[in-house]
Amino acid sequence: xxxxxxxxxxxxVLQKGAVLPKVHLAYKTVGSLNPARDNAVLVPxxxxxxHTDLETYMVGAGRALDPGKYYIVMTNLLxxxxxxxxxxxAAPFERGRFxxxxxxxxxxxxxxxxxxxxxxxxxxxxxxxxxxxxQTFEWATQFPDMVRTACPIAGSxxxxxxxxxxxxxxxxxxxxxxxxxxxxxxxxxVAGLRAFATIYAGWGTSEPFYRTEMWQAFGSRNMVEHVSDxxxxxxxxxxxxxxxxxxxTWRDGDISGNATHRGDFAAALRSIRARxxxxxxxxxxxxxxVDSEYEASQIxxxxxxxxxxxWGHMAPxxxxxxxxxxxxxxxxxxx
Amino acid sequence: xxxxxxxxxxxxVLQKGAVLPKVHLAYKTVGSLNPARDNAVLVPxxxxxxHTDLETYMVGAGRALDPGKYYIVMTNLLxxxxxxxxxxxAAPFERGRFxxxxxxxxxxxxxxxxxxxxxxxxxxxxxxxxxxxxQTFEWATQFPDMVRTACPIAGSxxxxxxxxxxxxxxxxxxxxxxxxxxxxxxxxxVAGLRAFATIYAGWGTSEPFYRTEMWQAFGSRNMVEHVSDxxxxxxxxxxxxxxxxxxxTWRDGDISGNATHRGDFAAALRSIRARxxxxxxxxxxxxxxVDSEYEASQIxxxxxxxxxxxWGHMAPxxxxxxxxxxxxxxxxxxx
Numbered sequence: 001x002x003x004x005x006x007x008x009x010x011x012x013v014l015q016k017g018a019v020l021p022k023v024h025l026a027y028k029t030v031g032s033l034n035p036a037r038d039n040a041v042l043v044p045x046x047x048x049x050x051h052t053d054l055e056t057y058m059v060g061a062g063r064a065l066d067p068g069k070y071y072i073v074m075t076n077l078l079x080x081x082x083x084x085x086x087x088x089x090a091a092p093f094e095r096g097r098f099x100x101x102x103x104x105x106x107x108x109x110x111x112x113x114x115x116x117x118x119x120x121x122x123x124x125x126x127x128x129x130x131x132x133x134x135q136t137f138e139w140a141t142q143f144p145d146m147v148r149t150a151c152p153i154a155g156s157x158x159x160x161x162x163x164x165x166x167x168x169x170x171x172x173x174x175x176x177x178x179x180x181x182x183x184x185x186x187x188x189x190v191a192g193l194r195a196f197a198t199i200y201a202g203w204g205t206s207e208p209f210y211r212t213e214m215w216q217a218f219g220s221r222n223m224v225e226h227v228s229d230x231x232x233x234x235x236x237x238x239x240x241x242x243x244x245x246x247x248x249t250w251r252d253g254d255i256s257g258n259a260t261h262r263g264d265f266a267a268a269l270r271s272i273r274a275r276x277x278x279x280x281x282x283x284x285x286x287x288x289x290v291d292s293e294y295e296a297s298q299i300x301x302x303x304x305x306x307x308x309x310x311w312g313h314m315a316p317x318x319x320x321x322x323x324x325x326x327x328x329x330x331x332x333x334x335x
Numbered sequence: 336x337x338x339x340x341x342x343x344x345x346x347x348v349l350q351k352g353a354v355l356p357k358v359h360l361a362y363k364t365v366g367s368l369n370p371a372r373d374n375a376v377l378v379p380x381x382x383x384x385x386h387t388d389l390e391t392y393m394v395g396a397g398r399a400l401d402p403g404k405y406y407i408v409m410t411n412l413l414x415x416x417x418x419x420x421x422x423x424x425a426a427p428f429e430r431g432r433f434x435x436x437x438x439x440x441x442x443x444x445x446x447x448x449x450x451x452x453x454x455x456x457x458x459x460x461x462x463x464x465x466x467x468x469x470q471t472f473e474w475a476t477q478f479p480d481m482v483r484t485a486c487p488i489a490g491s492x493x494x495x496x497x498x499x500x501x502x503x504x505x506x507x508x509x510x511x512x513x514x515x516x517x518x519x520x521x522x523x524x525v526a527g528l529r530a531f532a533t534i535y536a537g538w539g540t541s542e543p544f545y546r547t548e549m550w551q552a553f554g555s556r557n558m559v560e561h562v563s564d565x566x567x568x569x570x571x572x573x574x575x576x577x578x579x580x581x582x583x584t585w586r587d588g589d590i591s592g593n594a595t596h597r598g599d600f601a602a603a604l605r606s607i608r609a610r611x612x613x614x615x616x617x618x619x620x621x622x623x624x625v626d627s628e629y630e631a632s633q634i635x636x637x638x639x640x641x642x643x644x645x646w647g648h649m650a651p652x653x654x655x656x657x658x659x660x661x662x663x664x665x666x667x668x669x670x
Contacts, residue, residue: 160546161545161546161548162537162546165533165537169533169534169536172508172526172530172533173507173508176508176526177511178513194507195504198500199504201504202497202500202501202538203537207497207620210497211495211496223496223499223500227500227503290546
């Protein structure tokens with residue numbers, strides 16, 4: 001019994017021009033829409049994340065995103081293995097032939113779900129972590145009248161070059177494994193996924209995380225053991241084509257990459273009308289606060305509120321950093 | 336006509352126990368030893384560097400390290416392709432069978448060269464960049480009576496875990512190339528070297544380097560072009576086994592990793608008697624200033640002087656950062 005539902009769209013035209021005959025958006029809702037229809041909250045997933053991860057780390061009774069108070073819609077990113085992905089799409093777009101989808105495509109499909117199926121006309125809050133934050137920025141840009149408040153956490157409105165060189169290294173390492181076979185592998189490219197995980201280990205947390213040996217809290221005895229205990233299993237479970245599909249979606253994130261804004265990033269940010277708290281993490285290596293501060297400076301009335309954590313980009317996974325995040329979400333929800 | 340000389344030692348016992356029947360230390364001297372024999376300066380090479388690189392970036396008329404004033408001994412790191420390396424050693428220690436050599440081994444061999452061939456009993460200064468800095472720390476620890484002053488630039492006395500996770504990713508990506516063939520390749524593992532270079536690109540400079548697109552100064556038009564214009568050719572010219580040999584030397588650097596100090600890092604630092612200026616770079620990702628500050632705090636009378644540069648670890652390659660480095664070297668040389 002699947003704990004999620006599927007919204008299907010036909011002949012879905014992607015931002016880059018390809019057409020998917022059928023596209024599936026997997027989603028899960030918790031809580032219920034109030035009579036005023038003003039308590040809907042959208043929470044898109046992060047890189048490799050699913051609606052189940054959202055329920056583990058962001059949504060639940062006692063959290064700011066409380067299903068007892070809000071109608072919470074959790075959407076799965078295209079490419080995550082549950083929504084349409086290389087691993088679950090039929091020929092001619094299966095595996096290594098899955099087309100390039102963008103953050104814009106994800107947000108447009110989510111908008112179709114909300115307006116045509118769920119009858120949601122306004123969003124009290126859009127929030128997400130990492131690629132979920134990238135989707136949050138895109139939502140506030142594409143549908144400024146629909147998004148009341150926004151809280152992008154450890155993500156950006158346009159993927160920075162420094163972030164992209166990290167992604168380029170990940171892509172080159174994974175595809176170097178001869179088992180990858182241009183996406184038509186018979187067995188997982190285990191060595192490639194292992195190299196991918198090791199590169200990620202150098203960016204996912206932070207220098208102080210390593211200097212203070214925070215892996216000891218998880219029982220790992222040294223750095224190599226930490227990489228093999230946490231990072232290698234984290235990515236070993238993932239489908240390589242799905243990782244690359246989501247990676248390219250991440251790489252090309254840019255709220256101004258559309259016909260309206262034509263690359264004018266500042267204008268795209270200035271067009272946002274949602275009340276926004278942009279929340280970077282001080283030790284985040286690939287979504288550094290300096291970019292968030294610029295974004296907040298351009299979004300009318302926005303605040304940049306920095307999370308202080310040695311967990312770096314992974315801070316939202318750390319229970320100790322949850323109170324700061326929930327406090328910001330509660331402020332926005334209180335409106 | 337080679338522009339360097341070779342010092343050969345026989346049956347050289349390595350720190351980890353293996354014995355090299357013949358080991359070659361390639362070196363070049365410029366300037367001459369004064370009658371007081373107190374103007375000798377030692378400058379060991381960095382990762383992939385050679386004595387020629389030292390003459391390009393650190394030594395020369397008009398520089399602090401002026402051959403007109405000092406007797407400058409430039410030594411090539413074991414594994415760099417000129418001193419004994421996987422690429423130039425005969426069976427049974429050729430290529431993938433070259434033994435693991437350490438910073439300690441390099442320094443001990445350099446000490447044999449200085450005392451038994453060059454008749455140098457005291458060093459006015461030992462300085463080097465990156466792995467050259469690691470050798471500088473080792474020199475000041477192993478031969479405290481011989482080293483008057485020391486200036487380790489963008490390096491450490493013990494390789495940090497955060498630095499090691501970067502090295503682990505490099506090693507795994509390079510060896511993932513099937514052409515690598517456990518070090519017995521018939522042609523260079525070009526794809527592996529390319530992935531290696533791409534990972535390096537994310538650590539070698541800094542976030543502000545990428546954010547401000549400093550590659551434009553070199554004519555590259557975007558990030559991917561910068562990686563292919565600079566980083567890929569930088570490593571494509573290197574022998575893969577030599578890269579891995581030097582990488583392992585770097586990884587295991589630790590001035591306290593010997594019978595005397597038995598892992599007591601603070602005690603090893605406190606045993607240094609050279610007047611030291613430790614020079615990290617504020618944006619250095621793998622030799623961060625926080626580690627240099629600790630090292631300087633333990634070395635009697637040492638100063639930690641931070642170089643401010645968006646070039647990060649690569650600052651000494653940037654003409655704009657040379658004056659700060661030469662000023663520190665001149666202070667130490669003036670005594």
